[in-house]
Amino acid sequence: MKNTILIFGEQTGMIAQTPSRKESLKAALLDVITTVLILLWAFAALTKLLDYGHYRSDMHLQFFDGKVLHVLVPALPYTQICAALFLLSGRHRIYGLWLSMLLMMGFTVYVATVYYGYLSSHPKTCNGLFENSSWGGQLVINLGLLLVSVFGIILYQLKCNPWKTRP
Template structure:
């Protein structure tokens, strides 16, 4: 029975491989807060799209993308959002979750910026819940802030994993 409670060197090594041990407590807490923001964002937006899929589908088909692209994009977006949220809960895939978050948000933000700057005609927003009621300028600010959250989180996470070249 004593052996069960005894922490071995291999136990602590396994724990250190599954945490950002190179981070200070402040950075570790900051990273967890940023991860929670991203998880909540992806759960909220993905579930909202699925909850009213017909409305989401209709608003997506009013966007500038070709129909052939929309056939793949419409179901893929909520799946990617929910899948990204789930990856945050599997530590082995957290780096992928941060990269996907940054990639998705960069894509969404770029699209909103192009609409805001007039490169595309103004379209109804296919975003979830609260986001669909924002103007394009507000939407761009929120997306920009969330993109920054994802970028900072990825940098902190990589620093905790000991990746060279991170700030």
């Protein structure tokens, strides 16, 4: 029963069924997406926490108000850790996917505002991950990771939706 899933029969209750090739592909893609996001958030958070002084000083060069920075600077790496932990938990993976999408939306909007000139150029606080990329390159990377997060949410819903119909 290693590769067996349970589905609800109309009148017979729960019955065992081996997942189709399509279902196995969805599960594998979801695992790849989850792994990429876990590595992203774990690395991003750890680099911020391991060189906290540099991260904090870079953040204070941003356009944010001091009161916002007082909350944002410590909250960001811990939010990234929470995203990674949610993604590690099969039971709470969907929360990690949604949190990943929200984080990537925020980062993408910020990078886009700098790239398109709405904000003057500020130092990037990537701390090693994509620090050598241009603002345009960073925007492309962020959009890609945002799409990965959205695709992960869609795959999760397709894989785990108990209301979908089966033949």
